[in-house]
Amino acid sequence: MTARDLQINEHGRLQHFITVEGLPRQLLIDILDRAEGFAGLGGGRAVKKVPLLRGKTVINLFFEPSTRTRTTFELAANRLSADVLSLNIDASSAKKGESLLDTLRNLEAMHCDMFVVRHNLSGAAHFIATHVSPHISVINGGDGRHAHPTQAMLDAFTIRQHKHDFRMLSVAIVGDILHSRVARSNIHALRILGVPDIRVVGPHTLIPAGIETLGVRVFQDLEAGLRDVDVVIMLRLQQERMRGALLPSSSEYFRLYGLTEQRLRVAKPDVIVMHPGPINRGVEIDSAVADGSRSVILQQVSHGIAVRMAVMALCAGSQTE
């Protein structure tokens, strides 16, 4: 089953949100517009509770630790008036005992309406969506290296707020593309929204095979990759990458790929700097940039709530038909 067939129901509405890949442009625009309404942009504060998910139960199913994503999903569900339950499941102990399907069946028996899933294996959310009862929606909160679609949407939301028109932009995604679900989802979202120039920047060891087929240009040199870009998306560098012989050291990484004010000078003057968090100061990004005027990192976090409300509301909408 293609990702699109799985996600869009027979009425053309969003049933699951597993990956951005293959979704129609208008649907992404709908999510952004919806989120804008929830963000209460006039006052710059989030709206109070709305009753869109009243009586519904949302289960956050986290097989991998997360703070930001889990809490913003919780807040989003709360503000939509849903009942929320967050379960942190240690994937390794889950493996020993109950199978993933058994866990799902048990939760289904508790009459829930929506799963938000984060899992360390690529394809986990897809797997769950193909196996849950038809009335349940599955939202991917990040699966392995595959996808993190709500992150991509909140990044697109943040970009739209600052840049307005996607069709004029150059966007550089910098760092560990190989292991990054954020990079993959961002590439799909930006492509669908019409960004003509998407670049990935990093050492050969962190660029996955065939990434160009997703519609990006590959740069190994940071300065060349940043030249004249409107948006820089920095990725977190996991410390364990040093162990896999992918990089010599975090200090060398910073020397070659760390984002500093100096390096940023080749970008457009009104460039914005983004990061999905949590940031490693002095590894992939200098504090002066992270806390500087061009950084929109904290805005990303607050937009996360509005965007996740929008996605949940759209999925819940498909259930009522």
Next chain:
Amino acid sequence: MRIAISGGHVIDPANDIDAVVDVFIEAGRIAALGRAPKGYKAERTVNARGLHVIPGLVELSARLGEPGYTHKGTIASETRAAAAGGVTTLCCPPDTLPVIDTPAVVELIHQRATASGRARVVCLGALTRELKGELLAGMGGLRQVGCVGVSNARVPIPNSEVMRRAMEYAATIGMTVFLHAEDPWLAAQGHVHEGATSTRMGLPGIPETAETISVARDLLLIEQTGVRAHFCRLSTSRSVAMVAEARRRGLPVTADVSIQHLHLIDEDVAGYNSLCHVRPPLRGRRDRDGLRKALRKGVVTAMCCDHQPQDQDAKKLPFDATEPGVSALETWLPLALRLVNEGVLDMAAAIAQMTAAPAEILGIEAGTLSEGATADICVFDANAQWVLSEDSLVSHGKNSPFLGETMRGRVCYTLLGGAIVHESA
């Protein structure tokens, strides 16, 4: 029992027979082809008009579930599946539980196969003890109880010194080494081919070099040790070219590819289809076409189906957590006929690569319809169409990526040692 198979189109590549002739069976053997022996009176006549009559298929790798994995299959269930697929000889790799590194395990498998009576089962013994790649297995003892070769199954032997000594020892006792070429470090956590598809899906990939580097090392060691060797399930064009070059230089090496790798490619894994999770992984279109070409040119000398039945739970997980393998015995012949229909091979060549060629690799007397040969025979209707479903699969394993597809070619009769072990109307 005297059975006559009349009016069928006999294809016996080993004897260059491709004609409509009658086959006469007596005392478990082929008594004659064409004219009945003097005084022959058939007790049963199988009307094979419009059907093909070929030697029973010889499978180079069939995991049977026993011993150790009876939740995936049993020798009884999988030999029944073999009979349904026209397969009369199965070669069992040594990665059972316990491993086939002692004569007792071989004897157990032989006994259960004899008791089932639906297919012959031969075994590959372990190359190293417990397949750990450290100490040599007792290959001499394994040969005495009938092992047809030695192998470390899919467990790599990273230590080249151990591999060298194992090959030397196998050469000493005259056993063929069956090799699975995979560099464990390059393959690492991968389960799919490294390329655009693995990147898109976010699955760790296995690069082509995981196979080619291992093939290169093993070819050099084969040359050094003089052992007869067989590469199992090559998956890339590059590695078959390397084996072809070695064969030109006169090295005693052969190779096979699986029928899955001749039809499917990495893109078929899209949607995290765990039924397409196989090892080595499905490669790109170019590799598949290269394998087809190698088969046509005789560089790859045999086809196999690489039967590996799985229980339902083993495939119902996120992709990387699933187990590899395809329940393949019953789709082997129809999928080979599909290659014939697609013009990849002619019928006689396809049959040869499933019968006489694998039998030769295993060094066993099978895969021909010569007079006096054991009457292991498959009679099939090349035009009959049917739809593959979980219900239609006799195997305990329902794990086929071809479920729901229309298959062309149905096995009507399978004879083992002159006895009908499968019959479908």
